[in-house]
């Protein structure tokens with residue numbers, strides 16, 4: 001099985017009367033268990049590409065398949081079901097619910113569709129918080145956590161539904177060196193232990209070096 005395959009992906013945005021072509025025919029393949037860095041200059045189209053690969057945005061043209069299934073022609077509901085069961089997302093700004101505890105934030109992707117936090121969901125959320133070394137912060141409201149701690153909660157949350165693929169957009173962008181290295185070591189460990197695939201958009205060559213390979217986006221194309 002191929003995890004993710006993109007062929008001839010283009011994306012243009014319309015502002016007023018002007019169409020801007022941001023992605024100009026991107027081809028890429030991700031295999032299960034790979035950890036890949038997505039790098040390239042600011043404005044080259046990395047976030048746009050991640051949004052498309054994450055089924056959050058439709059391409060203007062081209063074909064995308066996930067786990068060997070074509071993604072074209074699916075309804076928003078079907079796409080969101082695939083996202084919820086097979087994808088995890090980690091963003092630069094963690095988007096945690098500030099008043100919810102660390103445990104509730106991690107549980108959320110499973111609790112929302114289930115209509116509440118079952119004992120099983122709670123146990124998994126706690127286990128994941130242990131994995132990101134936050135056992136002592138389980139009942140802290142997210143707003144009382146440090147930046148690095150919030151980002152680790154966001155990683156635990158991304159893993160809640162046992163995703164095949166985690167897409168991370170500048171996951172260490174708001175962290176200092178030490179926390180950044182810690183977050184990367186954690187992602188690598190999860191990748192090795194669970195064979196979860198990661199696609200990580202980053203400007204940081206140190207982070208790209210931690211990955212199996214690097215994909216470079218330059219001016220809307222893979223260089």
Ligand SMILES: Nc1ncnc2c1ncn2[C@@H]1O[C@H](COP(=O)(O)OP(=O)(O)OP(=O)(O)O)[C@@H](O)[C@H]1O
Pocket residue numbers: 013014015020022040041042043044045046047048049
């Ligand atoms: N919704 C939108 N409408 C119009 N233009 C957009 C939209 N989203 C992105 N763009 C344009 O697409 C180009 C690529 O943006 P994108 O955010 O994908 O780049 P990036 O490589 O992730 O940049 P950075 O590294 O700075 O985050 C930019 O020129 C941006 O202005």
